Amino acid sequence: MSGQIWSIGLAFGASPLALRVPDSPILTKADITDVAADFVADPFLIRLNQSWHLFFEIWNRNADKGEIGHAQSADLRHWTYDGIVLREPWHLSYPHVFEHGGEIWMTPESTDAGGVHLYRAASFPHRWHDEGVLVPGALADPSPLFWQGNWYLFACPSFEKHDDLTLFTSAQLDGGWRPHPAGLLRTADVRGSRPAGRLLNDEGRLLRWAQDCYPQYGTAVRAFEILELNPERYRERELPESPVLVAGGDSWRHGGMHHIDAHRLPDDDRAGWGAAVDGFYVEAQPDGCEC
Template identity: 30%
Template sequence: MLVRANNPGCAVMQRSNDAIFVTGADATYARTLYQLLRAVARKGWNRGMTWIAYDLGMRAEQREMLETQFDWVTFRTLDLAALPGHYVPAEGSYAWKPQIMWEVVEAADGPVIWMDSANLPHRAPDGMLAHIRAHGLYLLRGQAPLQERCDPKVLEALNVPRWTWGTRECVSGLVGVDAGNPEMREIMQRWCALAEQPEIMRPKESIERHMHDQAVLNALVADRVCKGEIVLPEEDVDISSGRPVRFLSTRNKVKPDAPLWQDPWIRARYRISKIVDQFLHRLDAFHLDHDPFWRMWGEKFVVMTRDGAGAPEELPCPFGHYYADPFPIEDNGETWVFVEDLNYWKDRATLAAIPLHGNRKAVPILDPGVHASFPFLFRYDGRLWMLPETCKNGRLDLYECTSFPDGWRLHRSILTGVNAADSVIFEHGGRWWLITSMESPFSGGAYRALAIFHTDDPIDGDWKAHPVNAKGREITARHGTGRNAGAVFEWQGKLIRPVQSSREYYGQGMELRAMTLTPEHFEEEVIETPPHLEMTRGEGVHHMAQLGTRIVWDRRTRH
C-alpha cells in the first residue's frame, strides 16, 4: 500500500507487514540524528525497513549532509508555520511528535515505530516488532508513577481513573504501534488531536515534571493497560533500572557542533555511565532482597501491650527478628497476640502467635511461602477465621482455624489477581464489609487506593465492590498512608477505622477516622484520639488493636 505524506512529493511504499521507523530533529538535534542513522546502518536496522526523518527546523547544510549520507531515508518537512505556536520544538511541548506519528500511521497498515533521534540500536528489533504485531502497542516503562509525570489537572480532564494514577509511566522516546489495528489507530489519532490543546500538552502552573506528549499518551492508555485490555512488554527503559531493555540505548544526545570523529567516544561515555547506573540499581535491589544487615540497619518494629491502666510492656523478640501488626485474640480464657514475624536472615515474614501467659514464647502458625503480615482475626458462625496479608501471591486468602493456635486451613481466595494489603472484615448495618488497600497496577508497590467490598456472607458469599473504589482514594499518598492500621471498632456510637498516616516514611504514624458507610456511600473524617488510646499519637506508631481492656500496638524504632 502507499504511505501518503502531507508534504507533496514525499510518498513511501510500504508492504503490509513492513515496519516504518520515524524520527526527526531540529538544528539542535541534527547531529544526534546523524549518530542515530549511522548506528542504524551499522546494525542493519535499515535493511528491509522503511525510514522517515522529519525536518523540524534543521539548517540547510545539516539536511543536505544527512540526505547525502543516508540515501535510504525519506526526508520530510513538518510545516510548523501551519501549526499552532506551541508545536515549535523550542516551545518544549513536543506537540509535533503526535502530529508526526498520526501523519504516518494514518496512511500505513503495519508496524510504525517512533524513534527519538537520541536512541541508538544495539541488537535486532525482532522482539519489539513481534510484540507490536501481536498486541498492537509497544512502550518501555520508566520508574516514576503516572501522577508524578502527568499533571493531575490533565488526568482529570482526560477522565483517567484515579486508581490507575500510581501505575508506572511509559516513555515516549520509543513508541511502536500497529497501524493496521483500529484501536491503536484511534489512540494515535486522539493523541494527535489533543496535541492541538496547549492546556493539555503544557498546562500552566503545572507540576514540576509534567512530561508533555509522554504524559498525554500515558493518560490515553493507562486505564486499558491496567485492565489488561492493552498488553505492554514488561521491559524497562535503560535509565534508572537494574533490568533495562537491551536492544537499544536512549538519550544519547550529541552537541550540534561535535566533530564526527568524537562519535565512538560519545557512545562509549553514555555506555559506561549507563552500565554503572544499572549496576548500582541492581546492587541496591540485591541489598533489599538478599542482605539482612541492610534491612536490619533501616527497619525495626517493636510490639507493645497494655491492659487497662497498667504499665506498657514490650513483647520479647528473638535476635534477627522483629514483630509487627499485632492482633489480640482470646481462646479458652487465655489471651494471645498474633503477629507478623519478620526474619532478617530470610528477608521475609511468617505469622506467629504469642501467649500473654507463661513464658510468652512465640508459636509459628502460618508460612504461606511468601511474605506474610497483618494476621487479621474474626469470628463467624462459632469459628475463628484469619485474613492475612500475602499480597506477593496476588490473592487475598481466607483461612479457617482447625486447631488453635497453629492449625490453619486455606478455605478460599476472596480476591484474586490483586495486590491487597492490610485487609479487615467486620459487620455493620446488617452487612459484612471488607476494607483493604489495593495497589495501583504496575506501580511497584508505591501507590495504593482504598477499596471496599460488602456481602451478606463473609465466608462463602460474593463480595460486591463499593462505588468508592472507582474514586481511587489515597492514590496520591505515598508510604502507606490510607492503609488500615488495625481492626475497625466502635466508639461512642461511631464506626472507627485506624489508618496509617505516613507522609515522609512508612510507619511514621497513624490516625483514627470516623466512617459513614452504606452500600452506596462512604465518607470518613479524622477524629480526636480517645484518651485510652493516647499511645497511638506518637511518631512511629504503625498499628493498633484492642480486645476488651487489652490494647496492643507496634512502633517503628528504626527507619
C-alpha cells in the same frame, strides 16, 4: 545504611483514643526461638476461654519473608511465645484474626500470592486451613468488618506507595465479594489510606485506623470515625484525637508506630481498654556495610 527494627507493645487507657504507650515492649525479635527473626510487627489479639492470644508477623531472615507467630497470656501483661503457626511459600503479615459463626478466621496480608486469602482455624491456634481467595489483587493490610448484616473489606491497593484505600462488600464472608460503589475511598493520600489495624465497633461507633506514612513508612497511626457505611455509601471524618500513636523518646519506638488493635477489657481490669501496638527503632549498620 539503616533498618527499621519493629517490636510489639501493649498500651492501656480509658479510651482507645487515649492510650498510654509502655516504656518497654512485650515482644521483640529476641523472644523468637524457632527462626532467625529480624523483627516482629502487626499484632492482633483475640480472647478465648479466659486467655488472650496474640498473632503477629515474624520476619524470618533465612526464608526472607514474613510468617505468622503466636503468643499467649492470661492477663495481657505476661506472654509466652510458642512458635510459628502459619507459613506459606509467599510472604505473610498482618494476621487479622476474628471470630464468626462459631469459627476462628484469619485474613493475613498475602500480596505476593495475588489475592486476599481466608484461613479457618482447623485446630486453634496452631493449624490453619486455606479456604481460598476472597478478592484477587495485591491488597495490603486487608481488614474485614461485619456491620449491620453485611461484610466489608478495607485494603490498600498501592502497597508500595501506601496512598490509596479501597473497599469491597459482600453479603457473606466466604464469597460474593464485589467492589463497593464508593470506589477508592482515598487516593494519593499517604497520611490516611493504608489500614493500621482492626476496625473498632465501640458500641455502635465505628473507628478506622490508618497508617500515616509521611515523611516515611510507619510514622504514626491516625483515627477516623465512619459516619456512614452500607452496601451503597461510605463517609468518614478524621477525629480531633488523631494521631493516636506517634514516635516516642524511648528506644523501642523512637522511629514511629503503625498498628493498633484495641479491645475493651473485662470489667475486672481497671485499665478499661488494651491495645496491641507496634513501633520501630532504627538500627544503624556498621560503616562500610552494604547490606
